[in-house]
Structures are given as structure tokens and as C-alpha cells.
Amino acid sequence: MQSSIRARLIVILTCLLLGSALLQGILLSAHIGSLEALADHWFTVGWSFLLVAGLSIWVVIWIAKDLTRPIEQMTQAAQKIVAGDLGQHVFINRQDELGVLAKSFNHLAETNQRRYQEITASKAQLETVIQNTVSGIFLLDAKGTVFLSNPTAGQILGFDPIADVPDHFSRLTADPKMSQALYDAILAGQPYQQTISITVPAQRVIELHVIPLTAGDRFVAVFYDISEASRLASIRADLVANVSHELKTPVTSIHGFAETLLSDNLVPDSTGRRFVEIIYRESWRLLRLVNDLLDLSYLELDPKAIEKRPVDLTEILHDVVE
Template sequence: MMRSIRWKLTSSYLLLVVLVLVIVTAYVTQALHRSYVSTYAYVVATQAKVISLMMREYAGKRNLAELQPMAQTLKWRKEAIIALIDATGRSTGPDAAASPELEKAFAGEESQAVRFDPATGETRVFAAAPILGPDNRIAGVVQVSAPEAWVWRQLRRMAPALGTASLLGLVAAFIVGMRLSRRITRPLEELGHAAERISTGDFASRAPVDETAELERLGRTFNRMTDRLQQTIAEITTERKKLEAIVSGMTDAVVATDRHGTLMLLNRAATDLLRADPAGALGRPARETIQGDRLPAMLEDATASGRITAEELPPGSVGDRVVEVHCAPYRDDQGEVIGAVAVLRDVTELRHSERLRRELTANVSHELRTPLTSIKGFTETLLDGAVRDEATSRRFLTIISSEADRLVKLVDDLLDLSQLESKRVTLDLRRVNVAALVAHTVDKLQPLAQGSGLLLEQAAPPEVWVTADRDRLEQVLTNLIDNALKYTPTGGRVDVRVAQADREVEISVSDTGKGIGPADLPHVFERFYRADRSRTRGSGGTGLGLAIARHIVEAHGGRIRVDSLLDEGTTFLFTIPQNG
């Protein structure tokens, strides 16, 4: 059981008082006893002397035996014994054994002694005095004795008084002890309360400073310590917040586990990437909270081996993303591995654009190769002699010229696309009348439509205006109509319509052509994508037109989409916002 200082102080105080009382009582009792005994012995001795003097009066006339009854009348108490002993040493009354005081009395001296008396079986106070005869010779001796126990009886009478005094002393000691200990423990208790408040995080709390020297020092030291603690904690907190801000603000995802694989840290990028709930995930095993087992395994490996590892996780490990993971162990001051930290970078876009770049190179090379091969073939035939036949050489040169045109278009489109993709193109924004633009484009392409035996129609409300780059819009429209004409068999029709929607203009190009299959539909806006390569090769398309169109529409803040049914027709629709 824990005892309070207060209780300990009071009890030791009481113990001390009891001890002092016991010692004092023992000493006082001893001293009183001695003093009482000597007083008592004096009384007994005086008695013996008085009796001896009285007996002297009668010693000449009667013998001691006769005087005995008279002597007994002088007994002042029942337990007192008065013995007269004649000169021969015989007692004339009660027995009186040989004893030092008797010997001295026979030698003419009065004397006394406190000793054990075998006859009565108790300690008694003895006194003896000589009885002188008429001739001044010793006629006998008177011996008086009384029990020493009387002294104790006398002392015992004082016991209640002593007890009361002790009790009062104890009560006083208790009260004083309580007050004194209260005086000492209160500052300690307050110090304790302050310490408790600080332990719950209230670092502004201070202990009251007591004026007692030691407690004052304790209080001041405690407060200084708290100051330092508050300061240190504030510094640590700021440092931690700084670090947290840095880690949480990182674009790379950071995940840390301790040596048991428990999740210790997840920054914002990590919770986004791993789709984890930080509140539920922290403090739980990484294996339970992180989807897929590759990342937890890497963290475990780094913790177990103490080595840095790097790996690229394919889609499926962390959702559908491609993630580059660098995993490193972290150590304590002794160099012991106490966990691992992984930095994850979402490289999906990077890998995607890398792939696109590779594909682009392959595609461009391929597209360049076809016309170049053709040009080279015809040039060699001409050099081999065909040049001498004018009709043949004219036909071949026409083909060479058209292949060169195709090359120029391809290079122009590529340049255009690369500028649009790198957002290096600035739009020349003006107020554009949409109906006029559509009419102009349709008129421009009408001969092509007629040449292919197609009906090209337009329907546009007259006063619809947008703020846009007129040439770029014409480029989009031209490409869409050109596609519609290109991919619609003879006898079909192409409709260009303009509609005013909520703060934007919708322009659609529909045809009754061969349509685009559902498998190709999502890809038609990708560069170099052609739905039917074998057939469109002949049409001379490069597959860049729609990619360019999408970039132009999006640069205006609009959207482009396509609806199509195989063998029924296709509708391309794009919007241009009017507030831009």
C-alpha cells in the first residue's frame, strides 16, 4: 500500500513523541522512585530513631519483651514491622534476621537499607537504631521496616496525571504533525498537480514557488525544466510540421512502415495513388491496407535486408497505374534498421508518352517511306529510258509530283500537330459568323462532292457568332467534310448543320457512308489512326486530320465527339463556346 508523505510525516512525528514520552516517563519514574525511596527511608529511619529514644526511657526499668506491645502501638501502618532485639541478638517480637543494618546498630550507629526480605518475600525499607541503657550501653536495637511497594503505590497515583499529560502531548503532536506535514506536502501536491497537467499536454502550466528554501529550489527547477520542455516540444513540433508539410506536399507518394510492417506514414500523394484511407490505414499492417502485395513485399525486403531496391510495378500492382518504386530502409542512431520508406512515382503518363513517341517515329518513318519508295521507283524507271517516251514520262512525273504533294502534306500536318500538341500555337481570335464560315467551306468542297457523286447540304441560322480563329475553324470543318466525302460511297449525302445551344455553338457533319466500327470509334482522334488501313491507303489519308481537329477544338475550349453505325453513316459534332 502506498502511504502519503503526510501520513508518513505525521506518524513518524507521533512515533517520536511517543518515544520521547516513554523515555521521559521512564527517567522521571526512576528519579521519582529514587527520591520517594530516600524520603521513605528517611521516614522509616526517623521512626526507628523515635522508638529507640522512647525505649531508652524504659530500658532501665523493664526488659525489652515487656516493651514490645508498646512499641507495636507505634506502628503507623499495618504492613510496617517493628522489632525490638535485645543485646543478645534475640528478637522479642517479630523475627529479625541478621542483617547489615542490625550489625551497624549493635555497633551504635543508626542505619538503613533497602533490600529483599526473605521472611516476607518482598523488598522492604529497613532502618535500625540502637537503644541505649541508663549506663549508655547498648541495651538492644529497634528495627523498623516497611514494604518498598508503598513507593510504587504512591507513584501509581500519579499515573492518571501522567497519562492525561501524555494524551494531551500526543494530541498536540498529532495536530502539530498534521499541520507541519500539510505545510510540507501542499507545495509538493501542487507540484504534483502541475506535473500531471503537463503530462496531459498543458505545457503552459507552472508550479507555485514555495518560500521554503528546498521547495523553492524544487519549484524553480521544475518550472525551468517545464520551460525547457515547452521550448523543446515547440521546436520539435515546428520541425515535425515542417517535415510533414514537405512530405505531404511532395508530388511523389511516400509510404513508410516500421520493422513489423505497420504503416507509419502515408502522404497525400500516397493516399491518392493507393486509394487508401489514411485514418484507417495508419497503425495497421501494410499488407492489410495496401492493395496488391508487391509494395508491402518490397518494404519488408528492404527492412529485412537493409538494402535499397527499385522496381517498376506494372499496371495491376497499384491499381491500373505504372508505378516506379524506390524502397530504402531507415535506421536508428545505432544503425539498426527500424523500418522502410518507399517513394512511389506514377509514371503511367511518362511511359505512355514514351510509347507514343516511339510509335510516332515508327509511324512517321513508315508514312514517309511509302511516297519516297514510289518516287524513287518512278524516277529510276524514267532514268532507265522511259524519259524518252513523252507520254509515259508525263504520267510518271505527275505521279511523282502527287507523291511529293503527299509528302509535303504529311510534313505540314506533322508540324501543325506538333505545334498544337506543344501548345505553341496562338489563336487569332475574332468574331466569326458561323453560317458564313460553313457556306464558304461547303462551297469550296462542292466540286469535290460533285466529282464523287455526293450531295453536300448545309443548314445554318444566319446570325450565330463565335469568337474564334477563323482559319483554324475552317481547317476543322474542311477535314470533317473531306472525311465524310472520302468515306461515303457515290450516291450518298453529307449534311453540315449549325445549332445554337446553351452559350455554345454546335456544328455537326453527318454522312450516309460506311461508318466506323465500335472497336475503332474510340481511337479515331489518335494520330495516324485509320479505321481501315487497306482501303484508306488508297484515299491518301495519313490519319492526322482528326487529331489536328481535336486539338484545335480543345484549344478553343470546345469538345468534339463522334457517333457512328457501321454501313449507315457517321456524325462528327463539335462545340465552340460563345463567351470565349
């Protein structure tokens, strides 16, 4: 009984009442030491759980940051590349999949930068050629809008290739023949060539070539100022025609005289007759050459005047051999 008194007890008296009568009481007791030990155990368990949970959360956050930091670097580098800074690289020293991805990203960035530099250099070279060529150049679409031109085109047609482009070709050239030729070329949709005489802004002879591009509805028009060449060709044709006319009369006379001498047997000597026959043949050959020169001069003035007819190649070869 003393041990029970010395021990600290928790006594719980429960009274159950039924009406006004006291039925009974129940005495419950337990050692406080046991309860304190149990409380200490659960306290330790609780703190251990909180410590483990906190450590786990910290580890998860560290791992997440370790994984997302390289991805954020590559994302930022990609955004700068899109903005035009092609020299971006990421520096990630890892041996896992993210390290492989970073190396691939750097390789792709270097490749894109190298190709961009090559394209830029090629574009600069092409622009230099276009700007300094002696031919006029148009890059236009199927609607006739000129997107690209060069100084030579402006000089030939009389417009400013920087201030007036892009615009429709009809507003870049005031000459109706040039506009009609470009319209016909676009409408044809195939390689087109024509020689045009324009009067605006000056009297010129233009040789126009229009080629459709395989990619898209674009066309390249290249035109040359052949006014001087055309003038020289006209002078040459006139000279050939005049000389041919001047030569034809005496050659015809020589040929007729030789024919008369041969037909009337006016040269009895065999040697003299042979000489007259040579004069007759050579004058006839020279007369044919003069006629050919006249025909060529006419064809230069009007190429459509060529008469096409079947010929006997055997006869031609026989004449050449003779």
C-alpha cells in the same frame, strides 16, 4: 504538646497482631501543609509538562505542514503535467531548499512545454508536407504493416489512406508486382529502387524507392507515378530511332559515293579532290552520330543491353582531337 494538637496531623495507627495478642502500635504523623505543597508542586509540574508537550506537538505539526505543503503542490502539478497540462507551475516563495526545488521544477516545466510546442509544430509541418506531396508514401515495419500513408499513395494504388490504414501492404495494393517489390525491398533490408508497371487499379508506371530507417525495424517507401514521363520517353526514343534510320541511308550513300570518287581518282583536280575528302570525313562523322543515336534509343528500351568492354582512352582522345 499544644502546638502538636493545633497542627493538623495525620495519624496512622498500625497494629501488628500476632495471633490474638496486641504486640505494639506505631504512630506516624506528618504535617498536612507539607503534603499539600508537594501536591501543588507536582500539579504545577504536570500541567507545565502537558502544556510544553502540547506546544511541541503543535510546533511539529506546523513545521510538518509547512514542509509538506510545497511538496504536495509540486506533486499535484507533476500529476497534471503527466495528464497533459504542461502549463502547470508552482508558486512557492521560499529561500530554502524547497524554494530552489520549486524554481527548478518551474524551469523544467517551462522547458518541457517549449520543447513540446516545438515538436508539435515540427510534426504539423511534417504532416502537411506528407499530406500534400505528389509522391506516394508508406511507413511500414518489417512485417509489412503500413502505419502511415498519404492521399497520393491512395490515389496511385486505389485505397483510402484514412480508413484502410494501418494494414498490410498486400491488402492496400491489389497489383502483385507492387506487392512483390515491397516484399523484396523489406527482405533486402537496404536501399532499394525499382521501376514497376502495374495494371491495378489502372495502367501505370511506378518508380519505387524503399529506405530502411536507422531507428527500429521501420522502412519508408516513396513511389512516383511516372506514367506520363515514361510515355514521353518512349515517344522520344521512337522518334530518335525513326529519324536515325531515315538519316542513315542517305548518309551512307553520300559516304560511299565520296569513297568511290577518292579511290578511283575520278576527281583529278586537287581542289575538287580536297572537297571530296571533306565530304568523306564529315559523312563518316555524321554516320557515326546516327549510329550513336540508334544505340541510345536501344539502350532506353533495354538498359541492360549495355556491352561493357575495355577501351583505349588514347585512341578515343585522338579521335576527338581530329
